Amino acid sequence: MAARHVDDNRPADDMAVRVRGVTKEFGSGGSLTRALRGVDLDVPYGEMLMLVGPSGCGKTTLVSIVAGTLEATAGNVQVLGHDLVGMSNGRKVRFRRENVGFIFQAYNLLPSLTAVENAAVPLLIAGWRRAHAVEVAADILERLGLGDRLANLPSELSGGQQQRVAIARALVHEPRLLVCDEPTSALDAANGRITMELIQQVAVQPDRAVIVVTHDSRVYSFADRIASMEDGRIESVESDPTSRQRSERCL
């Protein structure tokens, strides 16, 4: 029986993400794989939650379901007041477009677009005029210290700079949920720290929530809480990240 890590007495309105009893199965018959086994999770507004755990424990599956890119097999998923279970694909696409920002491990920048054009993509998807979208994207890139790199292609940028472009792209349309998948795994310690500082400064707001999937113990200190996953379940949720960081360092 998994331990309870959630407080059902807190009003749902306080929660950016409320996940209850979520399971996810891939395949069928003999090849059936249970990626998630009854996960409960709350992420309040204004919080940065880190999902940690060994590879294959279900972190990415959980975050994919919360972001609306994957359908849960069973359970309830409420994100920003929307019930994602049973939501039509079209509404889910719209939900993602309007509410979710993504930062990917591999950045996934479009190689033929410049930095500012990449950052403007979510606005273009939302139907903004190109000139206006690029203008807004340029503003946010300048805030992230890439004002002199606006016209550079991703191949002309360092890993850290590419990740900052990805952050700009994730935030340019002011999403209320930011989902980050291993945002520092391809960066050195200094750039990883800078990236997390940027995410913390820019993304963590009273009306937003941030979920970070990471293996990188160096950045645990940026979390408000850390949820540890194992074998498709959340084993523990700690609200003092520094203690976990210390213990992992000792290990």
Added chain:
Amino acid sequence: MFWIAWKMLIGNRAKYLGIVFGVVFAALLIAQQASIFCGLMSLTISQIYDTAGPDIWVMDENVQFVDDIKPLSDTELFRVKGVPGVDWAVRFYKGIARARLEEGTYEQMILLGLDDATLVGAPQQVFLGSIADLRRPDAVIIDDAGYKRIWPGEPYRLGRSFEMNDRRAVIVGITKASRTFQSFPIIYTRYSQAVLFAPPERKVLSFVLADAQPGLDPEEVCRRITERTGLQAVTQEQFTWKTIWYYLKKTGIPVNFGITVFLGFLVGTAIAGQTFYLFTVENIRQFGALKAMGTSNWMILLMVLSQAIQVGVVGYGVGVGLAALFGFWSRAATRLSFFMPWQVLAITGVAVFVIVLLASLLSVRKVLVVDPAIVFRGG
């Protein structure tokens, strides 16, 4: 989003050029072969259009095309003239004659005999001598291509003579004329002279050229001629299509060209389809990222289609442009027939559209089924 699709497309130069090359290849081959085919077909009907004046051609009921001569009795002319609605009617000879040149060599020639009185059907572009000179004894007018073929490299000179059927023919004029399918020199002369030049036959009248009275529908007059005389009477337009259909149905020409066009279509589709598919597979994560960020499948489909159409437009433009350049070059430097009417451009356009549609359909399924969660699966 279409702008993003365009940038994605041209971002990978090698793949982009590969897809465009496939479409260019197909468009070039289809347009070029179809134009040569049209050029050949235009050769078959050139003498109908070069025979200016008559609305109506009257001939034996079994004639199938313009070079299919089944001679009529001279009296048929008067029967045609007697049909109500016929304004005028004249004799017209068309046949092949063998000419013996001054040098002693022989040359096949297309012999056209015009009505002695009216010279209906006379060449329209005589640039040396004059049509009136045809009334002189033994007079003939020759087309310039024929002259150059018989006497290559020699300047035009009137008064040159040769023999047909042991009778002397004297060149009194040189004209421009459309090339013919047989590509023999064309000789214009009076009807009475032509029957002397031609090998002796009991019947010599090839066609009766006629015109409908003003205000009457030529097709109606044709029906009347056929009813009253039993001869086949057709308008110039109908004779043109009759000739073309004969070549389409009774010769292997369309099949040969059709095979080449089809191969061009197949190879173009294969190259463009395969490269477009590889391009899409290579960009699958980018499409996945766009889907994760909220791009609908419908928009993704439109993006892929817009990429295909952009490739199609560029490939079509370059392909038919190269085909047209080939046409200009071949007409100037060779005797290859090349005619590119708007229908060739339209058919090539449709073929290119089908190619890019097939190419995009091949790859769009891959994009549509890609799970947006793919972007969370590391690099």
